[in-house]
Amino acid sequence: MKIETLIDQINKKKSFLCVGLDTDLEKIPNHLLKEEDPIFSFNKAIIDATQEFCVAYKPNIAFYEAYGLNGWKSLEKTINYLNLNYPEQFTIADAKRGDIGNTSTRYAKAFFEELAFDSITIVPYMGRDSVEPFLEFTDKHTILLALTSNQGAFDFQTKKVNEKELYKEVLSVSKSYKNSENLMYVVGATKAEYLRDIREIIPDSFLLVPGVGAQGGNLQEVCNYGLNSNVGLLVNSSRGIIYASTEEDFAHKAALKAKEMQIQMAEELKKLY
Helix, strand or coil: CCHHHHHHHHHHHCCCEEEEECCCCCCCCHHHHHCCCHHHHHHHHHHHHHCCCCCEEEEECHHHHCCHHHHHHHHHHHHHHHHHHCCCCEEEEEEEECCCHHHHHHHHHHHHHHCCCCEEEECHHHCHHHHHHHHCCCCCEEEEEEECCCCCHHHHCCCEECCEEHHHHHHHHHCCCCCHHHEEEEECHHHHHHHHHHHHHCCCCCEEECCECCCCECHHHHHHHHCECCECEEEEECHHHHCCCCCCCHHHHHHHHHHHHHHHHHHHHHHHC
């Protein structure tokens, strides 16, 4: 998907909401466990109920890998359902891959060609030759982990290297990568105060921002520091939306939560324009 399509959807829906499909059989409504594929049944219902309020979906691959082959089949059915029925939705494989060049190429083929995701999250620790194989797919987007929302982010990401915090070094160096215009970056909502400095380095890039809601991130703070002229944000909510209810009304309750966030985002966009 071209970035212009994503921007068009954001403006059309007055939303920059990404719904995280972190589907856990221990948390979905019990009545779905009788289905042939409970994970896909849950995902399909959530997608159908929330798609008018969001512009992106982000399955966290660990929640599918945990169930072996059946989990991979559920993931494949989910991405195929999205691509066939809601092709305007931006899809993110939250896989956090990254390895030596030849291996990264195989990861890229798996998620960009076989599963046909629009983007994938990448750990940049191994450097240029672990990232550029993903960037060779110029119609896709590579989302680098820059500053994450977990407490352990302070173990390394904010440590200084040559008088510069490591996450800033990642941002700066990545701009020199081939096809870097297709890079996006993960910045946790719980680190909203860092967004001002981040925008000085990458003013035009899209940021994937997890951590709003269940993890304590504040949407208004994220928007204050993170919005740019093209909006430039995808704010993810997973548990707060998809597990709004564990009863048979789960999809309806998820839609209400998604709509609530969309309304808040529309108010923030009014300030931008």
